Amino acid sequence: MLLGAAAAGHAATLANSAYTAAELAYQYEDSHAHLVLAHPPLVPTVREMMRSLSIPEDEIARRIIVADSTWLTGAPAELDAGDAAALKGLTRLSELVGRGELAQEIQMPGLLSDSTVYLCYSSGTTGKPKGVESTHHNIISELEILKPTLPPAKVGPALNKQGKAVAPYRDAYFGVLPSYHIYGAIWLLHFPLTMGAPSIILHGRFEPEKFCAAVQLYKATIGIIVPPILVVFAKHPAVDKYDMSSLETLISGAAPLGGELVSSVKERLGKRGADVCITQQYGLTETSPSVFLLPQEHAVERVGSVGYLLPNLEARLVSEEDGEKLTSIEGAGEIWVRGPIVMKGYLNNPTATAKSVTPDGWFKTGDIAVRSKEGFYNIVDRRKELIKYKGFQVAPADLENVLLQHPQIADAAVIGVESKEQATELPRAYVVKTSPELTSAAVQEFVASRVANHKKLRGGVIFIDAIPKSAAGKILRQQLRKRAESEPVELPVRAKL
Known part of the structure; x- marks a missing residue:
């Protein structure tokens, strides 16, 4: 479509x-x-x-x-x-x-190639989501930039050890990422066509049994995933029930990968006959999306890195000495990106566009990185306040607006808390209540009935006397994050992926 x-x-x-x-x-x-x-x-x-x-x-x-x-x-x-x-x-x-x-x-030749073709919505840290104008030139540039970074697709029938054809193709891309997200739209809908390989897409909720069964059925070789799927590969019993040996490459995005998780998945899939390379990429909706990719030959030695800058792009790490301190890590800075994949702008929002894209074309990602002398980038912090739940962006301000509609809530603040079990951030609310009868469960149910599934307060609700704020009235989320370090995430019921 x-x-x-x-x-x-x-x-x-x-x-x-x-x-x-x-x-x-x-x-x-x-x-x-x-x-x-x-x-x-x-x-x-x-x-x-x-x-x-x-x-x-x-x-x-x-x-x-x-x-x-x-x-x-x-x-x-x-x-x-x-x-x-x-x-x-x-x-x-x-x-x-x-x-x-x-x-x-x-046809969209010449200047017409700067016409908007896709309009994904990206959550900002304040206000409503913003429409990201991706142009024909953006999308074509992204696909051409990605092509040389991965081995050419292997075409022809896939054969078993006896030489019998078990699938009409050799390489097959596979994933369950939603196609309304720029990551899924590019990596599962567009890029496989560019590489001349089929793409198998599972619709609906991610279910480990169906996912593993589909890998076996379609002999998938390249999986496009997010870190929570690796948690399944590391722990779920479904992995032991199906033939996973066709998997050769897993490309993760949307959140950082941990070395321990990668090692455990490689070991477990290895026992199932899969010699799999697990690598990752980094990108944003505003960059169509991929900016960095960790080459397969460096996936083991550089685990945790998002890799090299992709071809035909420029990147710089910016530290604003007179402004907000970005990070305590020496040599780190906010990633700014320039190149043909940077969006046209935010729809109907020239003010937000001007704040995010400099007059000479640099897009400010809001993410903080360090760069090794060999050219590998590692994401170490995030200047923006967005919460990333399993690849979905959740704006704290969006949830705070919902919370303040509750008649028994006087004030509220939302942050992301890390769940090592699920390999993702979970939205948590700190709430000032006006009635002693108000419970955490009631607040969670109130929010859940008014927002999409990925915005639910899975990190819990904690009642406090006052929300910490600056003299200008800005929520001091760093204080809440510090407090959250001593308040572990409690999951009374194991969440389904």
């Missing part, structure tokens, strides 16, 4: 399938979207969103396209009576596909 929209000359905004109607309404209006392509189970949320914007029912029916799979599988999706009723009167993607094809793709 993304490539079809691009071929027709349209821009597409990618929305989180877990969004509530209220969250979706903001993106729909801000992006000036018109049509919404939605999988059948998500249509009720889209209807609710449009009704909240006072869009007439007949117009709603014209604006929703049901992304069914009939055109792909040849068989209609099985729907229960409720789903069928919700989809009545709506146009289906299969109907559009049957109406013919474009005489030719819309």
Whole structure:
């Protein structure tokens, strides 16, 4: 659907399938979207969103396209009576596909290549999420930059030890990353096509059993993952039930990798017959996304590093001596990036664009890094206050706004706390309550009913007498982070990935 929209000359905004109607309404209006392509189970949320914007029912029916799979599988999706009723009167993607094809793709040469093609939304540390304008030039540049960093795709049938073909291809990319996220959209939808290799994508929630079974079924060789999936490979019993020997490379992103976790996964998969290289990359929505990649030949000796700067890019580490102290690590600085992958800007937000991109094209990532004399970069801190939960960005200000809507909450602050068990950050709230009857569980339930799944307060709720703030009223999150070091994350029920 993304490539079809691009071929027709349209821009597409990618929305989180877990969004509530209220969250979706903001993106729909801000992006000036018109049509919404939605999988059948998500249509009720889209209807609710449009009704909240006072869009007439007949117009709603014209604006929703049901992304069914009939055109792909040849068989209609099985729907229960409720789903069928919700989809009545709506146009289906299969109907559009049957109406013919474009005489030719819309061309974007020269200056037109700076037209926006994708509009992902990136959470800021303050205010609402911002629409990141990725251009045709950005995306093509990213794909071309990535090509020489990985070995060429091995084509032809995959053979077993007896020489019998077990798959029609040799290399196969595989992952469960959501395609509405720039990481999944590029690495699982676009890059495999560029490399001439198939891509197998699991939709829905990550389930270890299904993931491992699919590796065995499709003989996946290259996995595009995030650190929490490595936790599964290290501990989950499903790994011992399936043939994982086809895996050769695992490329992780969205959060740093720990050496101990990498070693344990390599050892366990090795026992299952997989000689796997585990490496990582670093990037942001604003950089299309990848900026650094750790070459496979250095994956063991440089574990924990995000690797070298990718070709055709510039990077600098900036320490603002007169401003906020970035880090206590000598030689560290905020990563600034310049090159053809840097976004066009934030949609409808020239102020935010000017704060993030310098007049001469340097994008300020907000992440702090050190660089070795050999040219390897390590991320050591984050100047921004974003929480990264399993690759998803969570803005503390967003959750604080929700918390302050509770009638028994006087003040609140949100930080990320590290969970070594899940290899990710978890959002935790510090709350000043006005009623002694208010419980942590009640606060968590209140927030969970109003936000997407990845924004839930999995790090817990802690009641305090006052939120630490500066004289200017800014929340002193560093004090809360220091306090959190003595308040370990408690997970009474093991969270599902």
